[in-house]
Amino acid sequence: xxxxxxxxxxxxxxxxxxxxxxxxxxxxxxxxxxxxxxxxxxxxxxxxxxxxxxxxxxxxxxxxxxxxxxxxxxxxxxxxxxxxxxxxxxxxxxxxxxxxxxxxxxxxxxxxxxxxxxxxxxxxxxxxxxxxxxxxxxxxxxxxxxxxxxxxxxxxxxxxxxxxxxxxxxxxxxxxxxxxxxxxxxxxxxxxxxxxxxxxxxxxxxxxxxxxxxxxxxxxxxxxxxxxxxxxxxxxxxxxxxxxxxxxxxxxxxxxxxxxxxxxxxxxxxxxxxxxxxxxxxxxxxxxxxxxxxxxxxxxxxxxxxxxxxxxxxxxxxxxxxxxxxxxxxxxxxxxxxxxxxxxxxxxxxxxxxxxxxxxxxxxxxxxxxxxxxxxxxxxxxxxxxxxxxxxxxxxxxxxxxxxxxxxxxxxxxxxxxxxxxxxxxxxxxxxxxxxxxxxxxxxxxxxxxxxxxxxxxxxxxxxxxxxxxxxxxxxxxxxxxxxxxxxxxxxxxxxxxxxxxxxxxxxxxxxxxxxxxxxxxxxxxxxxxxxxxxxxxxxxxxxxxxxxxxxx
Numbered sequence: 001x002x003x004x005x006x007x008x009x010x011x012x013x014x015x016x017x018x019x020x021x022x023x024x025x026x027x028x029x030x031x032x033x034x035x036x037x038x039x040x041x042x043x044x045x046x047x048x049x050x051x052x053x054x055x056x057x058x059x060x061x062x063x064x065x066x067x068x069x070x071x072x073x074x075x076x077x078x079x080x081x082x083x084x085x086x087x088x089x090x091x092x093x094x095x096x097x098x099x100x101x102x103x104x105x106x107x108x109x110x111x112x113x114x115x116x117x118x119x120x121x122x123x124x125x126x127x128x129x130x131x132x133x134x135x136x137x138x139x140x141x142x143x144x145x146x147x148x149x150x151x152x153x154x155x156x157x158x159x160x161x162x163x164x165x166x167x168x169x170x171x172x173x174x175x176x177x178x179x180x181x182x183x184x185x186x187x188x189x190x191x192x193x194x195x196x197x198x199x200x201x202x203x204x205x206x207x208x209x210x211x212x213x214x215x216x217x218x219x220x221x222x223x224x225x226x227x228x229x230x231x232x233x234x235x236x237x238x239x240x241x242x243x244x245x246x247x248x249x250x251x252x253x254x255x256x257x258x259x260x261x262x263x264x265x266x267x268x269x270x271x272x273x274x275x276x277x278x279x280x281x282x283x284x285x286x287x288x289x290x291x292x293x294x295x296x297x298x299x300x301x302x303x304x305x306x307x308x309x310x311x312x313x314x315x316x317x318x319x320x321x322x323x324x325x326x327x328x329x330x331x332x333x334x335x336x337x338x339x340x341x342x343x344x345x346x347x348x349x350x351x352x353x354x355x356x357x358x359x360x361x362x363x364x365x366x367x368x369x370x371x372x373x374x375x376x377x378x379x380x381x382x383x384x385x386x387x388x389x390x391x392x393x394x395x396x397x398x399x400x401x402x403x404x405x406x407x408x409x410x411x412x413x414x415x416x417x418x419x420x421x422x423x424x425x426x427x428x429x430x431x432x433x434x435x436x437x438x439x440x441x442x443x444x445x446x447x448x449x450x451x452x453x454x455x456x457x458x459x460x461x462x463x464x465x466x467x468x469x470x471x472x473x474x475x476x477x478x479x480x481x482x483x484x485x486x487x488x489x490x491x492x493x494x495x496x497x498x499x500x501x502x503x504x505x506x507x508x509x510x511x512x513x514x515x516x517x518x519x520x521x522x523x524x525x526x527x528x529x530x531x532x533x534x535x536x537x538x539x540x541x542x543x544x545x546x547x548x549x550x551x552x553x
Contacts, residue, residue, distance in 0.1 A: 014062075014098045014106060017074065029068050034075040040093035042079075045086040053078040053090050060098070061105045063112060064133025072106065074098070109134070114148055117141035118548055121535040142539065145547050154178075156185055158208040159228075160522040161217050163191040164529060166542075173542075175529065175549075177522045179210060184525055187546045196220025200228075210517045211508075212236045218505060232505060232512035233519040234472045241468060241498060242430050245461065247334060248494035249426035252458060253343060256424050259451040298344040305335045305342055312336045343425060353386045354394055365398055433465045461492040477513035525549075 013019050013033065021032040039048045060072040078092050099106050105113075113136060116125040122138030129136045160177040172191040176199065177184055188195060197220045200206055210231045211217040221230055249256065304325065311321050318332050335342065354361075357379045364375055372395050376388060384391075424447075432440065432448055440448065452459035464487055471479055480502075487499035502509050512518075532548050533540040540548075 014072075014108070016095065016097045017072075020075075024068075027068070029065055029070045030073060031062075031070065032073050032075070035077065035093060035095070037093075040077065040079050040091075042081045042083065042086060042088060042091050043094065044088050044091075045081065045083045047081065047083045047086070049079040049081055049091075051080040051082065053080050056092070058095070059104065061109060063106070063109050067131075067133040069133050069135060072098075110144070113141060114144050117144045118148075118551055121532070121537070121548070122539060123537045124535060138539075142544060145544055148547065148551060150547075150550065154181070155205045156180075156203060157205060158210070158517060159185070159206050160210045160517075160519050161196060161221070162212060162519050162522045162526065163214075163216070164526045166533070166545075175522060175526060177525055179208075179517055179521055182521055184549050187529075187549050189542055191216060193217075193220035193223065197224030200224030208515075208517060210519050210522075212519060213240060213505065218508070229511060230508040231515055231517050232508040234512050235518070235520070237509065237512060238434065238469060238472055240501070241465065242434055244494050244498050245430040245433055245465065246426045248461065248492070249429050250334065250338060250342075252455065253340065253426070255451060255455050255458065256426070256429055259447055259454060260424065261447075261450075294344065298342075302341040304331070305338060308332055308335045309338075352390070354384070354390050357382065357384055358394075361394070361398075433462050434469060436469075437466065457490075457492040460490040461494055464490060464492070464495045471513055475514060475516070477510045480510055480513055 013031070016035065016037070017033040018036045019031060019033050023030045023032075039050045041048050055075055055077055058074045058076045060074060062070040062072050064070055074095065076092055076095070078090055081088050081091055094101065097107075100110075103110070113125075113129065113134065116129055116134075119125070120128060122142045125141045126136055126138045129141070156176075156178045158179040160179045162175055163172050164175055165172055166189075173187065173189050174191045174196060175184065176186045186199065188199070193216050196217065200209075200221065201224050204225075204227075206225050206228050208231060209217075209221045209225065209228045210233060211221065212233050213236050218230070221228060304327065307325055308321060308327075308331075311324065316324070318329055318336075321327075321332050321336075322329055360379065360382065361375060364378070369375060372392070375395070376384075376391050379391070429451070432444055437445075448462065452462050464483070467479075467483055467486075471477070471483065484499050484503065487495040490496060529545065529549055533545060536544065
């Protein structure tokens with residue numbers, strides 16, 4: 001019999017059952033139980049009956065105990081139905097608080113398996129279940145997901161809409177998120193204005209829709225919920241501005257180069273003429289491999305630019321060039337008006353904790369000191385407190401440079417974020433234009449100042465970019481009309497072009513610069529979708545992915 005003495009483990013038996021006996025064979029716990037009620041209700045006529053017809057045993061698997069599987073053997077009664085008008089003469093009593101009809105497991109075990117399935121999927125969920133003592137296969141867990149009860153969705157008032165990819169580069173889908181409750185409302189395949197409009201027509205209670213600037217979402221919301229207030233996402237506004245800035249700055253490369261100051265060299269004592277091993281690239285090293293890959297990529301870009309220019313000068317339109325070269329229209333528009341080949345991307349070296357002590361070490365090396373321990377002790381006396389391994393790597397570079405007889409070079413290393421001695425790319429300068437003024441270094445601030453002083457269009461582009469970014473960050477939508485007026489009269493064509501694009505969707509843009517709603521939570525749920533898909537181990541097809549996304553909090 002079941003032992004219920006104090007300080008001894010006991011089982012928690014589902015309500016409505018009376019335990020008669022318990023057995024344990026080393027691998028399985030078996031609980032013999034029976035029902036306690038004096039009567040049972042007919043499932044058809046709902047009339048109670050006390051006249052017992054017979055008994056049968058029902059086997060149910062239950063939650064494990066201390067990692068050991070548990071089985072319930074329930075003695076279930078059969079009753080006569082004494083209601084003359086009832087079609088059923090004999091019925092078995094229902095275990096409503098224990099298990100569903102015809103189920104082979106208890107309700108609480110089914111709920112536990114559903115939680116595991118929704119949290120981990122099939123393969124990982126099955127591994128965890130086995131560790132807990134629940135013997136279940138991955139297929140069974142996936143079937144639990146498909147068969148889980150789905151409650152009717154609540155009314156949505158503030159909706160976030162965006163697209164995502166089931167696979168990289170193709171097979172897009174649409175995700176809809178309740179921004180008030182932070183829950184996924186629906187998920188469907190394809191991303192088109194018609195599908196979004198159809199979904200919105202079935203839910204007329206939507207009052208606010210936050211979306212990106214794509215025409216698909218805009219047209220879908222206009223057709224399906226014309227009464228809803230549309231809000232353009234602020235991140236997409238800044239992203240679009242950055243894109244047009246990059247295209248504009250590509251045509252200003254001579255000005256970008258002319259604004260770069262000449263690199264300065266240190267002329268202190270005998271430091272001049274000492275090799276700087278940090279800039280040396282050894283054959284076969286990972287730096288050399290990266291340099292070779294960058295060179296090959298630049299050659300392909302130059303060849304592509306030449307093909308685009310040749311076809312453009314021959315009178316070919318953009319569509320023909322795209323089909324002929326197999327490239328996107330964005331690439332054609334980017335390169336078709338460039339008078340020079342695209343510049344090669346430059347890489348800078350990250351700052352090192354050893355940099356403040358490099359001049360001293362180079363000077364001592366030039367004096368003839370080759371004792372590494374002595375040099376390490378000397379720089380530690382001057383404040384160096386980092387690892388010895390960094391110092392050893394630096395000394396190794398010095399010794400290899402000396403053995404190879406490399407020509408001396410005293411130019412300091414280019415730090416990350418520095419512009420001295422480099423040719424800034426359009427992408428780098430666009431990032432400087434977008435960055436807050438207080439976050440620019442002194443060197444970057446001087447470079448931007450020289451650049452804007454050399455060209456009025458660049459100065460207007462920088463000023464209007466800073467003003468628009470401030471409007472976005474501070475939600476100052478009331479200043480939008482004045483900014484558009486200034487942009488339309490600006491010397492910078494890029495600002496006039498960007499302002500024209502904003503005016504095509506002006507109410508949504510103004511709402512995006514005024515209200516706090518955004519598609520940020522939607523992007524977070526898209527990241528979660530990617531995690532759920534990877535957890536599926538190749539078995540996250542649409543029905544499983546949708547079920548897990550809708551029911552997983």
